[in-house]
Amino acid sequence: MNRDTPPDPNAEPAPFRRARDTLRRILDGPPLRPELELEDMPAPQRLAPHAVALAGSVCREGDDIVATGRLIVLYDPDGRDGWTSGFRVVAYIQADLEPDIAADELIGSVAWSWLIEALEAAGYADASGTITRAVSESFGAKRDDPATTELEIRASWSPAGDDLTGHVAAWCEVMCMAAGLPPAGVSALPDRSGGPRP
Numbered sequence: 001m002n003r004d005t006p007p008d009p010n011a012e013p014a015p016f017r018r019a020r021d022t023l024r025r026i027l028d029g030p031p032l033r034p035e036l037e038l039e040d041m042p043a044p045q046r047l048a049p050h051a052v053a054l055a056g057s058v059c060r061e062g063d064d065i066v067a068t069g070r071l072i073v074l075y076d077p078d079g080r081d082g083w084t085s086g087f088r089v090v091a092y093i094q095a096d097l098e099p100d101i102a103a104d105e106l107i108g109s110v111a112w113s114w115l116i117e118a119l120e121a122a123g124y125a126d127a128s129g130t131i132t133r134a135v136s137e138s139f140g141a142k143r144d145d146p147a148t149t150e151l152e153i154r155a156s157w158s159p160a161g162d163d164l165t166g167h168v169a170a171w172c173e174v175m176c177m178a179a180g181l182p183p184a185g186v187s188a189l190p191d192r193s194g195g196p197r198p
Helices: 014-028 107-120 165-178
Strands: 036-041 050-060 064-075 087-097 124-136 148-159
Touching: 014 036, 014 050, 014 064, 014 165, 036 165, 050 165, 064 165, 087 165, 107 124, 107 148, 107 165, 148 165
Parallel strands: none
Antiparallel strands: 036 050, 050 064, 064 087, 087 148, 124 148
């Protein structure tokens, strides 16, 4: 078969079709959170025989994007070394951080705990990943630009089954938390100081 020919959806294994349909239902359904936007994106084709992907962004105070992410679902019916099933989920999240938060040496451990706690309800195995803090400073003609700090989460895990609803929800939740939003269902405390909000 020509590698440039799109795969026949009817030839896809049933577990992968169910996973792909789950992502489609999430995209076509109501937003998981008002600040969160999800969209379909091309999936890398060389990582596994079957793949599907989502892109996400979190907006605060109008149209300011404060976090972005990608979620890639890989499926190999023969499995792979290190996978506990035919599936592997790969997640990427990048978010702006306040400098004082980025300076906290525990932020990496805290961000990893967000992910693990969010995945517990979905069921997972063999999670691995990295947390990176990056500081960008400007020089020369840009010397007056403020320094920026970012948090980057790269992780992968094997879902316990082929219902990926909870895994997408976990990725979205961590993306929102990295953006500084309270957990779903928790309201932010009002600012009673009388001053402008950060």
